[in-house]
Amino acid sequence: xxPISHKGRLLAGALALAALAVPGALYADHHAAKTxxxxxxxxxxxxxxxxxxxxxxxxxxxxxISPDGxxxxxxxxxxxxxxxxxxxxxxxxxxxxxxxxxxxxxRQHFWAPDASAVMYIQDKGGDENFLLYKxxxxxxxxxxxxxxxxxxxxxxxxxxxxxxxxxIGLNNRNPQFHDVYLLDLDTGEMELVLxxxxxxxxxxxxxxxVRMAMRQNAEGGTDYFEVTGNVVAEEPFESTAxxxxxxxxxxxxTTDGSILYWIDSRGRNTAALYAQDTATxxxxxxxxxxxxxxxxxxxxxxxxxxxxxxVNYLKNEWVALDPDLKASLDWLATQLDGEFGISSRTDDDxxxxxxxxxxxxxxxxxxxxxKAGTLTPFYVTRPELEGAPxxxxxxxxxxxxxxxxxxxxxxxxxxSDSDGDGRPDKPVPMxxxxxxxxxxxxxxxxxxxxxxxxxxxxxVLSTNFRGSTGFGKDFLNAGNKQWGLKMHDDLIDAxxxxxxxxxxxxxxxxxxxxxYGGYATLAGLAFTPEKFACGVDIVGPxxxxxxxxxxxxxxxxxxxxxxxxxxxxxxxxxxxxxxAASPLYKADKITKPLLxxxxxxxxxxxxxxxxxxxxxxxxxxxxxxxxxxxxxGHGFAKPANNIAFFGIAENFxxxxxxxxAEELGDVLEPSTTEIVEGAEHVKGLKAxxxx
Numbered sequence: 001x002x003p004i005s006h007k008g009r010l011l012a013g014a015l016a017l018a019a020l021a022v023p024g025a026l027y028a029d030h031h032a033a034k035t036x037x038x039x040x041x042x043x044x045x046x047x048x049x050x051x052x053x054x055x056x057x058x059x060x061x062x063x064x065i066s067p068d069g070x071x072x073x074x075x076x077x078x079x080x081x082x083x084x085x086x087x088x089x090x091x092x093x094x095x096x097x098x099x100x101x102x103x104x105x106x107r108q109h110f111w112a113p114d115a116s117a118v119m120y121i122q123d124k125g126g127d128e129n130f131l132l133y134k135x136x137x138x139x140x141x142x143x144x145x146x147x148x149x150x151x152x153x154x155x156x157x158x159x160x161x162x163x164x165x166x167x168i169g170l171n172n173r174n175p176q177f178h179d180v181y182l183l184d185l186d187t188g189e190m191e192l193v194l195x196x197x198x199x200x201x202x203x204x205x206x207x208x209x210v211r212m213a214m215r216q217n218a219e220g221g222t223d224y225f226e227v228t229g230n231v232v233a234e235e236p237f238e239s240t241a242x243x244x245x246x247x248x249x250x251x252x253x254t255t256d257g258s259i260l261y262w263i264d265s266r267g268r269n270t271a272a273l274y275a276q277d278t279a280t281x282x283x284x285x286x287x288x289x290x291x292x293x294x295x296x297x298x299x300x301x302x303x304x305x306x307x308x309x310x311v312n313y314l315k316n317e318w319v320a321l322d323p324d325l326k327a328s329l330d331w332l333a334t335q336l337d338g339e340f341g342i343s344s345r346t347d348d349d350x351x352x353x354x355x356x357x358x359x360x361x362x363x364x365x366x367x368x369x370x371k372a373g374t375l376t377p378f379y380v381t382r383p384e385l386e387g388a389p390x391x392x393x394x395x396x397x398x399x400x401x402x403x404x405x406x407x408x409x410x411x412x413x414x415x416s417d418s419d420g421d422g423r424p425d426k427p428v429p430m431x432x433x434x435x436x437x438x439x440x441x442x443x444x445x446x447x448x449x450x451x452x453x454x455x456x457x458x459x460v461l462s463t464n465f466r467g468s469t470g471f472g473k474d475f476l477n478a479g480n481k482q483w484g485l486k487m488h489d490d491l492i493d494a495x496x497x498x499x500x501x502x503x504x505x506x507x508x509x510x511x512x513x514x515x516y517g518g519y520a521t522l523a524g525l526a527f528t529p530e531k532f533a534c535g536v537d538i539v540g541p542x543x544x545x546x547x548x549x550x551x552x553x554x555x556x557x558x559x560x561x562x563x564x565x566x567x568x569x570x571x572x573x574x575x576x577x578x579x580a581a582s583p584l585y586k587a588d589k590i591t592k593p594l595l596x597x598x599x600x601x602x603x604x605x606x607x608x609x610x611x612x613x614x615x616x617x618x619x620x621x622x623x624x625x626x627x628x629x630x631x632x633g634h635g636f637a638k639p640a641n642n643i644a645f646f647g648i649a650e651n652f653x654x655x656x657x658x659x660x661a662e663e664l665g666d667v668l669e670p671s672t673t674e675i676v677e678g679a680e681h682v683k684g685l686k687a688x689x690x691x
Contacts, residue, residue: 126633157204436515
């Protein structure tokens with residue numbers, strides 16, 4: 001279930017800038033799903049799932065319902081590119097595209113509060129300078145609401161009672177700071193509310209009045225300032241230390257502004273949900289969990305009062321506080337197998353769009369009429385996966401060498417686990433798939449990379465190493481200044497666990513990941529070259545010093561987070577720590593095959609991060625394959641590029657670990673793939689590029 005606030009229709013779409021994914025949700029039983037004829041097959045006998053079925057365009061995705069309940073919207077291909085489609089709610093089959101993106105897919109869309117328009121954000125070539133667009137539902141006219149170059153829009157506030165305006169942040173005056181504007185959605189006019197010369201963010205109430213400003217303090221924590229008459233107070237009314245900075249956040253006001261919710265870890269380990277009386281400052285504990293931070297909330301669309309909250313330890317679970325909401329969730333649990341959650345709600349809260357992830361079948365969305373008690377199919381996201389040998393995901397708690405518990409997820413090849421106990425009958429090759437962030441986490445649920453690799457004959461292990469979020473501040477802060485050290489030890493401990501459990505054997509483990517996961521891949525091959533048979537690095541930094549010197553300008557207000565949690569390059573000790581943790585300086589120690597992929601427009605991990613380690617390896621005479629995408633950024637948005645890259649990756653892994661692979665054929669032709677180095681090291685790659 002998505003963490004939807006009562007303003008969630010707008011905020012969730014505008015602020016979640018990741019690629020399309022199925023969110024985690026309510027409890028499902030892995031083992032119960034593992035039945036049927038495909039489980040008796042060996043991995044070799046199971047049908048090969050085409051790459052396009054996993055990484056190509058979905059048939060439909062991101063279903064939404066307008067606030068007034070009159071319209072449905074979704075993302076679907078139009079002339080091969082994801083665009084926004086709209087249909088009357090009483091006639092979903094009559095949907096038509098209302099946008100005409102011909103190059104870069106639209107990945108996030110949401111409804112204007114007054115239901116007069118659908119809106120979306122889009123960047124150029126992955127540069128993450130997102131602009132805000134609006135399409136009038138009746139006229140079809142499209143308007144760029146923020147027509148500025150080198151500008152990244154933020155949504156500061158939306159309202160239940162003022163539906164024709166929103167508050168936005170724009171950094172077109174100063175790339176480091178977002179000024180706050182009141183945007184009229186009908187006319188497009190913008191009125192400056194607050195010029196920002198030093199704050200990392202703002203929060204508003206339902207009257208679209210800015211109530212709070214946030215700024216990083218000298219300790220690396222956050223100071224929270226009251227805003228009155230658009231003037232920021234000199235002294236903060238709340239503060240956090242560095243240790244609480246990533247686990248404590250204000251979670252929004254009720255509609256009447258009388259209550260401010262907090263997800264708060266101060267004075268405790270796991271972040272709990274509190275309600276603060278804005279008049280007196282008194283806080284009341286609403287909910288807590290001993291193993292995991294509280295995550296999302298479901299809020300009453302009218303009042304903004306919390307109706308349910310989520311806890312995600314190994315699996316995401318929702319706890320309802322409102323009896324009517326609980327009854328609806330309980331009924332849905334009797335109708336759907338696996339994970340499910342709310343994607344969108346009407347203002348009267350009588351109609352929901354509900355997504356469902358059965359894990360071993362393609363995800364689907366439904367229209368839930370709460371009053372009638374009916375659940376009507378909306379669409380299946382990837383119908384081509386129906387009947388495919390999708391594999392269940394198993395949870396595991398792995399102990400690190402110093403006693404921490406590492407929540408982890410394991411997917412096994414089809415037919416490898418005859419008794420369904422989550423361990424293969426005999427060891428199989430394994431890919432350690434490392435998440436990015438690193439201040440993020442792996443989750444339970446459908447994962448296309450897990451499914452592709454398992455289908456090719458590999459076990460896939462994803463481990464939440466120290467520094468991952470969601471498991472309390474002690475676990476998070478145990479990763480401070482541990483890049484390449486204890487964070488890396490956790491990954492090695494996970495591999496050793498898999499070997500001891502009979503999942504894999506010592507010489508059959510690859511490491512793979514994106515962003516921090518790409519860094520972990522480089523570190524794995526440079527720092528512990530004997531541990532891995534090969535590695536796949538996607539947009540991973542190789543030099544932490546240059547990484548921190550080239551961060552996007554709008555990260556400047558929070559740079560202390562990086563210095564305190566990685567190492568401060570402005571101090572002798574911090575610089576030494578960053579250099580020691582940088583794989584670039586040990587590139588000559590890499591002895592195993594390495595595949596590197598990079599987006600040329602990446603604003604976070606610049607192309608130079610990949611260029612420089614490739615150059616160092618070439619100078620040392622070490623083979624490497626380097627793939628560049630000139631029209632991508634931090635990750636790959638275009639399906640043709642994703643399909644091409646994973647085609648290269650699976651054939652690379654096949655050479656290294658001996659698993660199956662779909663032949664490359666002409667998969668590179670529709671993509672912008674550039675093979676900078678090492679085509680000869682991947683099966684079929686030279687032929688695919690005509691070499």
